[in-house]
Amino acid sequence: MRYKCTCAYDGRNFSGWQKQPTVRTVQGVIEEVLSKLFDSCIVIHGASRTDSGVHALAQVFHFDSDKEIPIGKLSMIVNRHLPDDVRIVNAEFVDDAFHSRFDTSFKTYEYKFSTDASFDVMHSHAIYQYGKEVDLETLSEVANLFIGTHDFKGLMASGSCIENTVRTMFDIKFSKSASTVTMRVSGSGFLYNMVRIMMGVYFDVAEGRKKLADIDSELISGNRNFFNRTAPACGLYLQEVSYEKFYKIIDF
Amino acid sequence: MRYKCTCAYDGRNFSGWQKQPTVRTVQGVIEEVLSKLFDSCIVIHGASRTDSGVHALAQVFHFDSDKEIPIGKLSMIVNRHLPDDVRIVNAEFVDDAFHSRFDTSFKTYEYKFSTDASFDVMHSHAIYQYGKEVDLETLSEVANLFIGTHDFKGLMASGSCIENTVRTMFDIKFSKSASTVTMRVSGSGFLYNMVRIMMGVYFDVAEGRKKLADIDSELISGNRNFFNRTAPACGLYLQEVSYEKFYKIIDF
Numbered sequence: 001m002r003y004k005c006t007c008a009y010d011g012r013n014f015s016g017w018q019k020q021p022t023v024r025t026v027q028g029v030i031e032e033v034l035s036k037l038f039d040s041c042i043v044i045h046g047a048s049r050t051d052s053g054v055h056a057l058a059q060v061f062h063f064d065s066d067k068e069i070p071i072g073k074l075s076m077i078v079n080r081h082l083p084d085d086v087r088i089v090n091a092e093f094v095d096d097a098f099h100s101r102f103d104t105s106f107k108t109y110e111y112k113f114s115t116d117a118s119f120d121v122m123h124s125h126a127i128y129q130y131g132k133e134v135d136l137e138t139l140s141e142v143a144n145l146f147i148g149t150h151d152f153k154g155l156m157a158s159g160s161c162i163e164n165t166v167r168t169m170f171d172i173k174f175s176k177s178a179s180t181v182t183m184r185v186s187g188s189g190f191l192y193n194m195v196r197i198m199m200g201v202y203f204d205v206a207e208g209r210k211k212l213a214d215i216d217s218e219l220i221s222g223n224r225n226f227f228n229r230t231a232p233a234c235g236l237y238l239q240e241v242s243y244e245k246f247y248k249i250i251d252f
Numbered sequence: 253m254r255y256k257c258t259c260a261y262d263g264r265n266f267s268g269w270q271k272q273p274t275v276r277t278v279q280g281v282i283e284e285v286l287s288k289l290f291d292s293c294i295v296i297h298g299a300s301r302t303d304s305g306v307h308a309l310a311q312v313f314h315f316d317s318d319k320e321i322p323i324g325k326l327s328m329i330v331n332r333h334l335p336d337d338v339r340i341v342n343a344e345f346v347d348d349a350f351h352s353r354f355d356t357s358f359k360t361y362e363y364k365f366s367t368d369a370s371f372d373v374m375h376s377h378a379i380y381q382y383g384k385e386v387d388l389e390t391l392s393e394v395a396n397l398f399i400g401t402h403d404f405k406g407l408m409a410s411g412s413c414i415e416n417t418v419r420t421m422f423d424i425k426f427s428k429s430a431s432t433v434t435m436r437v438s439g440s441g442f443l444y445n446m447v448r449i450m451m452g453v454y455f456d457v458a459e460g461r462k463k464l465a466d467i468d469s470e471l472i473s474g475n476r477n478f479f480n481r482t483a484p485a486c487g488l489y490l491q492e493v494s495y496e497k498f499y500k501i502i503d504f
Contacts, residue, residue, distance in 0.1 A: 008373045008374075009373055010373045010374050010376070010377075013265070055374065057374075079371070084373070084376040084377065084381075085373055085376065085377075086373060087371050087373050089370075118341075119331070119339050121260045121261055121262045121336070121337055121338060121339050122260075122262050122307065122309075122378055124262070124336040124337065125262075125336065125337075126374055129336075
């Protein structure tokens, strides 16, 4: 049978999602616990391969096993053996045709940064300590250039090789609470480092390094050299992975 | 000349304040940066030897050097070389007679825990995930037993050898914001693990394991076997170290 799980993790002390030899990864840590529990080698398939230092509140993965563990108890049992920076928040049985990565309809990421000039050691791994004020109206104007269906090849980390670089951004919103700004973006999918490169554009505009008109034309031409700033991983959160057929605009 | 510095750190990835060979400590990390900057072996003296996993927003330390670095620039220069989980927040020159540990008039600690049943991976290192509701009025009644001057030998981790175990607790207050409870305690000084053992008493009372009358009598008799619960380090913060001669009751 196929299990679908949703998990949350603090990415600070993980070298990303994807299993690698010798380093601590989310996939590696979860597979180790599941393999002991199911008494066989379990391989999990994540919806998103989050980078080193990136967090998730609702990463989704699936795995197969012939052994049936009561689904209502699975999270509790697994969580007892997981370290404090990762937890299963939901588990369910799904159809064997379900695939955590290929069946997604949209994903939502958030990026958090602080405008406070004083560096906050307690949140430096969870909120990018940007330390400068920004004008949210200006950033929203930049965001409007990204919304819709575009070829985002300019906003992909160099070295990536993906044939189809067209993605649809359904919605991008900024909000501010105390000195923390949150950028929330929902899209059909995201290229490698795309959200962090988007954030780099916002920061460049806030600092007067880039102009709105140039962003528009360089986005169309797909110029990677223009989109050359990648915001730190620590502010990024995978917030939601949806498998609904249609994206609904949600007020947040 | 003698330098007095105030520093903040996230204790999560440190094996406590005090320097030890082979492990990462706050003292070790700061001394390494200062020794390079002053081009000589700098030894720093902290006001409080916080344990592994314990945080500080205002730890104080002093050190001596013949070399004078402009005091207004010291924090900025040092911070550029420190990792993201520790920062100098203030630096000043002090009289050679000043001692960060022996001259303290009072210290303030805070302990944060969550009453929310759901485990928060993003704050599990910063807020103890207690996960159960508590009655703050009951806890305040327990706190009243601790306030004042007492022999706190019962609330000291076993193995400690200190002759004078009498301390004065000036004030203990509980507050709650969303699901996070903060216990704030100011005292003339604290024995090893004393705040965490105090928290253990609160949790035991909240769970009906200990009664008010018993706590009072066991506190007087100094029975360490009775005070046998130590709350996790992750919720504890060194908030303030004061060198004023008189403690003033501050509303917080």
